[in-house]
Amino acid sequence: MRRIHIKQGQIIDPVNNINRFGSVYVAGGKIVSVTNEPAGFKPDTIIDAHNQIICPGFIDLSVRLREPGQSRKATFKSETVAAASGGVTTLCLQPDTSPVIDTPAVAELIKELAEKAGYPQIYPIAALTQKLEGTELSAMLSLKQAGCIAVGNANQSVRNLLILRRAMEYAASHDLLFMFRPNDYWLGNNGCAHEGAVATRYGLPGIPEEAETIALAQCLELVELTGCRVHFGQLSCKRSVIKIYQAKKYGLKVSADVAIHQLHLTENDIIPFDSNYHVLPPLRTETDQQYLREGLASGTLNSICSDHQPHDIDAKLGAFPETASGVSSLETLLPLMLKLVAEHAITLEQGIASLSGNPARVLHIKSGALTVGFAADVCIFDPELEWQVNSDNWKSQGVNTPFWGQTLKGRVTHTLQAGKIIHCLEKSG
Amino acid sequence: MADNLQLNAEGKLKHFLSIEGLEKSLLTEILDVAESFIGMNDQQIKKVPLLRGKTIVNLFFENSTRTRTTFELAAKRLSADVLSMSISTSSTSKGESLLDTIRNLEAMFVDMFVVRHAISGAAHFIAQQTAPHISVINAGDGQHAHPTQAMLDMFTIRQIKQDFSNLRVAIIGDILHSRVARSQIQALNTLGVAEVRVIAPKTLLPAHVESLGVSVSHSLTEGLKDIDVILMLRLQKERMTSALLPSESEYFKCFGLTEDKLKIAKPDAIVMHPGPINRGVEIDSKVADGPQSVILKQVSNGIAIRMAIMAMAMQKQGVM
Numbered sequence: 238m239r240r241i242h243i244k245q246g247q248i249i250d251p252v253n254n255i256n257r258f259g260s261v262y263v264a265g266g267k268i269v270s271v272t273n274e275p276a277g278f279k280p281d282t283i284i285d286a287h288n289q290i291i292c293p294g295f296i297d298l299s300v301r302l303r304e305p306g307q308s309r310k311a312t313f314k315s316e317t318v319a320a321a322s323g324g325v326t327t328l329c330l331q332p333d334t335s336p337v338i339d340t341p342a343v344a345e346l347i348k349e350l351a352e353k354a355g356y357p358q359i360y361p362i363a364a365l366t367q368k369l370e371g372t373e374l375s376a377m378l379s380l381k382q383a384g385c386i387a388v389g390n391a392n393q394s395v396r397n398l399l400i401l402r403r404a405m406e407y408a409a410s411h412d413l414l415f416m417f418r419p420n421d422y423w424l425g426n427n428g429c430a431h432e433g434a435v436a437t438r439y440g441l442p443g444i445p446e447e448a449e450t451i452a453l454a455q456c457l458e459l460v461e462l463t464g465c466r467v468h469f470g471q472l473s474c475k476r477s478v479i480k481i482y483q484a485k486k487y488g489l490k491v492s493a494d495v496a497i498h499q500l501h502l503t504e505n506d507i508i509p510f511d512s513n514y515h516v517l518p519p520l521r522t523e524t525d526q527q528y529l530r531e532g533l534a535s536g537t538l539n540s541i542c543s544d545h546q547p548h549d550i551d552a553k554l555g556a557f558p559e560t561a562s563g564v565s566s567l568e569t570l571l572p573l574m575l576k577l578v579a580e581h582a583i584t585l586e587q588g589i590a591s592l593s594g595n596p597a598r599v600l601h602i603k604s605g606a607l608t609v610g611f612a613a614d615v616c617i618f619d620p621e622l623e624w625q626v627n628s629d630n631w632k633s634q635g636v637n638t639p640f641w642g643q644t645l646k647g648r649v650t651h652t653l654q655a656g657k658i659i660h661c662l663e664k665s666g
Numbered sequence: 667m668a669d670n671l672q673l674n675a676e677g678k679l680k681h682f683l684s685i686e687g688l689e690k691s692l693l694t695e696i697l698d699v700a701e702s703f704i705g706m707n708d709q710q711i712k713k714v715p716l717l718r719g720k721t722i723v724n725l726f727f728e729n730s731t732r733t734r735t736t737f738e739l740a741a742k743r744l745s746a747d748v749l750s751m752s753i754s755t756s757s758t759s760k761g762e763s764l765l766d767t768i769r770n771l772e773a774m775f776v777d778m779f780v781v782r783h784a785i786s787g788a789a790h791f792i793a794q795q796t797a798p799h800i801s802v803i804n805a806g807d808g809q810h811a812h813p814t815q816a817m818l819d820m821f822t823i824r825q826i827k828q829d830f831s832n833l834r835v836a837i838i839g840d841i842l843h844s845r846v847a848r849s850q851i852q853a854l855n856t857l858g859v860a861e862v863r864v865i866a867p868k869t870l871l872p873a874h875v876e877s878l879g880v881s882v883s884h885s886l887t888e889g890l891k892d893i894d895v896i897l898m899l900r901l902q903k904e905r906m907t908s909a910l911l912p913s914e915s916e917y918f919k920c921f922g923l924t925e926d927k928l929k930i931a932k933p934d935a936i937v938m939h940p941g942p943i944n945r946g947v948e949i950d951s952k953v954a955d956g957p958q959s960v961i962l963k964q965v966s967n968g969i970a971i972r973m974a975i976m977a978m979a980m981q982k983q984g985v986m
Contacts, residue, residue, distance in 0.1 A: 434874045437872040437873055439786060440807075440845055440848055442786075509790055510790045557787040
């Protein structure tokens with residue numbers, strides 16, 4: 238394996254409390270030294286990181302790559318290139334593929350597709366219940382052995398609390414993390430927008446925040462009963478942040494994340510009927526956004542995910558409620574995180590930690606840090622480089638982003654996954 | 667704000683999608699133009715050549731008799747060629763997409779689409795996607811807007827009450843699901859009435875309904891006090907099966923407009939309804955057919971108002 242010298246950048250590694258100028262040395266796919274040049278180190282490759290930031294590669298707790306099942310929307314090939322160009326080196330794949338990740342065969346297929354795409358660090362999340370139907374338990378242990386990193390419910394609700402209890406007990410028996418997106422089916426009522434002033438004005442079927450907070454509160458009660466380790470994903474509202482804060486204070490072993498778009502957009506942005514703003518959970522109010530930002534700054538919310546959901550053009554071409562929900566978001570993850578820093582919502586160290594060290598801790602994996610001996614997952618970015626979100630720069634097959642056409646600041650120049658350079662920004666770009 | 671899509675570069679009407687974003691002066695102009703057409707109803711030859719040579723397609727993805735017929739008559743009285751299409755579709759069993767339907771009709775050189783669709787935002791979507799020379803008139807989209815209905819209601823109110831500024835208007839019934847109510851509220855507030863009051867149980871009111879600029883009452887006997895104009899809404903039968911209401915009879919008992927209840931409003935209050943009426947559910951026949959009812963006047967006015975809106979939206983093509 239190649240020896241790489243990442244030369245003279247600003248190293249930010251929150252886990253190891255490092256924020257200083259220097260070099261990072263990689264050999265045999267691992268980090269061999271930070272700052273001090275190892276004796277006799279002869280690099281095959283030198284990456285000049287002058288005026289750039291060197292940080293751990295990003296770990297994304299919620300993505301859809303659309304394979305297997307929907308390759309017309311996106312493929313592992315297209316989306317792993319998008320991930321690499323966004324500095325993301327580890328992806329957790331939601332189980333609502335087709336077929337659902339509820340058998341070892343599907344999990345193995347995903348690992349195989351990942352290898353073939355030259356991006357092995359894709360972790361499938363196993364379905365909590367068979368076909369995500371919320372009625373029968375999935376074979377969690379076999380799925381874990383086949384490479385699944387956690388179990389989850391994707392966007393489906395678990396309507397029967399007895400099933401949820403048993404699934405959590407069973408997951409806890411095998412020390413499996415449960416990644417839960419709280420969402421009460423009945424209260425959600427097939428809505429497509431936040432139940433508030435905007436949905437009322439435009440006659441859009443609303444989803445109240447209680448659809449999230451009630452499901453979250455029920456699950457928190459079951460955390461205490463079952464001892465299951467739960468990560469709450471893609472939270473969207475003020476009262477969810479408060480509930481997580483209280484649960485942590487009370488001593489429950491829970492963690493939580495927020496999708497990057499929730500930190501920048503609100504219900505007011507969906508007008509007039511722009512389907513690129515159709516996301517689930519829906520964009521909520523400015524107050525909610527403020528609490529989500531504060532939750533991130535205070536550590537109540539552990540991490541930021543992209544919630545990457547690429548779509549084909551047709552899926553977004555229609556009247557708002559009929560369009561598919563979700564944003565293609567791997568490539569805007571870093572610049573939007575930097576925007577939070579520029580707006581003084583979080584510090585740069587917090588932003589990097591919420592994309593690397595913190596999600597690694599959630600997953601219990603040895604990653605998310607530039608620790609000597611760890612796999613060399615490294616993101617090198619130019620925080621000042623401006624780029625336009627357009628077809629010249631975009632890698633994902635899904636162009637469904639509300640940020641299309643905008644000029645964003647901060648761009649990844651190099652990405653290393655286990656010591657392999659999987660992205661290098663062309664000089665012209 | 668959001669709806670400049672409706673206006674061309676000179677600020678003239680291009681599409682008519684919702685009341686939101688339209689100035690009071692434009693709404694008044696629509697009423698005035700409609701006024702000039704109203705006399706035609708009594709003439710031997712009920713036609714003007716304003717839209718001669720133009721092709722208008724009525725595209726109804728949802729059933730309608732009244733609205734479709736009045737649009738058709740309005741177009742014919744403006745001398746346009748009219749094609750009415752009823753396209754039954756449900757989101758689950760659709761074949762051709764909405765956009766494909768539009769593209770195909772565009773290829774037949776039409777000048778205007780009049781669209782009714784069960785999904786909120788459908789008319790906006792068509793206006794955004796269609797060729798630039800085509801105008802789109804919203805004949806009702808989901809729970810969002812039914813602006814021509816609201817304008818014919820405003821026209822009827824002005825005919826009888828002359829001035830909007832001192833009026834207190836009550837809208838009674840299923841506000842939550844009503845595109846008519848949303849458009850009425852916006853039109854009444856834009857035209858500057860003294861008060862818009864919605865009267866309904868909480869299950870039939872959307873979240874933050876006050877943000878629309880209305881006061882709220884859950885009681886018909888309380889809510890009808892000092893009211894000059896009563897706008898009734900149609901109650902869909904399926905509201906009973908989705909746990910929004912217990913029964914038709916209980917609804918009628920609480921919110922049905924009877925002669926006795928009508929006496930609570932001002933003595934010269936008028937009663938309106940967009941139709942079709944559920945007699946004995948939201949309104950008693952004695953009220954619907956009584957002296958204070960202007961329901962059939964609304965229907966007649968629907969033709970003039972739709973003529974006005976169609977003609978104005980075609981101004982960019984040298985009409986008027």
